[in-house]
Amino acid sequence: MKYVVAPDSFKGSITSMEAAKAISRAIQEADQQAEVVELPMADGGEGTVDAVLLSRGGVKVTCRVEDPLGRVITASYGWIEEEKTAVIETAAASGLPLLKAEELNPYEASSYGTGQLLRDAMEKGAETIILGLGGSATVDAGVGLFQALGLKVYGETGQEISRVGGRLDRISKVDAAMLEPRLKHANIIVASDVTNPLLGKDGAVAVFGPQKGLAQDQLERFEAGMASFARVTAKAVQRDMSGEPGSGAAGGIGFLLQSLLTVEFRSGMELMVKLSRLEEHLDGADIVFTGEGKVDGQSLFGKVPVGVARAARKKGVPAVAFAGMIGDGLDRLQAEGLTVVIPIVDQPMALKEAMIEGERLLYKAATRVMQLILLEKREIGREQNE
Template identity: 60%
Template sequence: MMKIVISPDSFKGSMTSMQASSAINRAVHEIIPEAETALYPMADGGEGTVEAVLRGRDGDKISCRVQDPLGRDIDAVYGWIDREKTAIIETAAASGLPLLKPGELDPETASSYGTGQLIKDAIGRGAKTILLGLGGSATVDAGTGLFQALGLKFFDHDKKEIAHIGGRLDRILSIDTSGLIPALSSIKFIVASDVTNPLLGKEGAIAVFGPQKGVKRHQLESFEEGMRQFSVIAAQTAGRDMSAEAGSGAAGGIGFLLKTFLEVEFRNGLDLIVEMLQLEKQLAGADLILTGEGRIDGQSLFGKVPVGIGRLAGKRVIPVIAFAGSIGPGVETLEQEGIQAVMPIVDGPMSLEEALQNGEALLYESAKRLMRILLIANTIEAGNKG
């Protein structure tokens, strides 16, 4: 009997890693009913991190009323493992791009306050460890909103406290840390992220990630200058400058303020989740691994889930096939990373919007086609042996 491990990332804008896993699983059992499947939806610290961790651990989802990036009340969810007093929080859950409709991107206003509210709720539950996934944020506020929810205060040039900062960091003249929640100093913070960018410069939070959060080309310089000014004030307040540290540019600069005011451990998101799920151990006896994500190309070499799975499988010489919403340049380099084939899920000419809306159905049909090919290959192999 064939054992297939199903372990995709989310297909951003279309389906979660759990939805993708379920679609592939249905297809496998429709074509090969007797196949044994094991589902391990994956994430790299962004959207789907809570789902991925809780599927392999005994925990609960906690719903919390918080503010979205634009200050609107929403219900956001984080993971809670009570026996370990561990919270798993995604920046994307309260401060993420998926929470905004097309046309709502507003980098001047968007705040990470809601993520801070989730952390505060976890602290109230007695959290000893907080795993914070940085990814998919709609903000470039350098984490000021997050820390406001935890008690940090920011003052303008008139020495008045700023209630809502957003990306207008140039307004900040001073910072008061006296109101920070005392429990923060005793909590172990593990930050899961695949972003290693510094805060400033051509590889920084504004230059690289600003445009996807709504920063226009003509605004890049002013946002960068505001971020630079704020980093100087934060460094003076904390007595250390973390702006050049790897990961400080993650999630619109949230990584910077975490490193500045807390003692945090940064981990590659995929590596951390693989470790928590003991995935390498789960691969024992597998005949095939199916993974995938929205786009696969040469850049997938840098911390993306399919390549991480391919490298892991390579240690056990298990073939890996990846599904992709789109395939880009450099995909041929992935074979040396343990991925034997990349299967596009789009089955004909269609708009991006149509592809995103029908992602699950397209993935399901693509997985069925692959399973039929495997059946034919097995039939040929059995005939040759006969």
């Protein structure tokens, strides 16, 4: 039998590569004749670089950058020399995982480090840049990112502001004249499944601000600052991109990307399906295994298990998803090709313990599923012999 193993990460527990290895080990121990294709997946967030490099080849490049609070760290991005392609995750330099809970500070947090990664990639000769927007700790509308690339911003008295963070209400002028010129010639593909606009009840502040550390009584002030910055930027570039789908992604980074550059927004999941050649690998497959930390009705909106299931449905291949947690709306997922969702937790335990034990729990769940598959295979064989 041919098995395709294409999970996302179980966030906070195991990476997509670790998940794929755990499932593959269970398959190979149960069926020594199995053909197993490992395709760790991602949706533009955590694990995107590893997933692309595994399927396309390439290496990781490291460089010194600023974290969201301006501390110097070492971050990495993917580099495919033959294609002159860089794969960058916003979270690598500007992400929530870089900060402790008590360090979350949207007033100070900047996306500057992500801009440094982009600059390093262009200095290596990048012609294509895949930028995954996900997991940022910032609500700075991408100002920090573009300051690392030459953008100048000024206050009311004409002074240049070097580190703005989320205090966007301080900005009264935007000057992109010194922006890195190579940006205009690069093919920039933004991998994101966030379609939220910059402003309003569905915008960057209202929807994503709290997870980045904004308290409820801070939202109104941040929204006003974001709206002010949007007006200043629209005046500078002669177009208002604040209502465009995706402008609210990554704390508003999507807004400046759309305002200052010509970029292509792509569904992170759909992009990974293409880059990994998932549909090609599904040819001749008997089953595909996928999964992530939580599977529910919201998985319809750009999540890996549903993306894999949709690709499998086209090929007539059943899809099985493993989940750390299962929510409501699974009946809607079955219509998309997700045959069954299997919880990996096999006994009562605290969430912290389950996350620590994620790899072991996934392996055991995959082992149980393989026992059922082989039992069915034996039953079919017996019926054919009778």
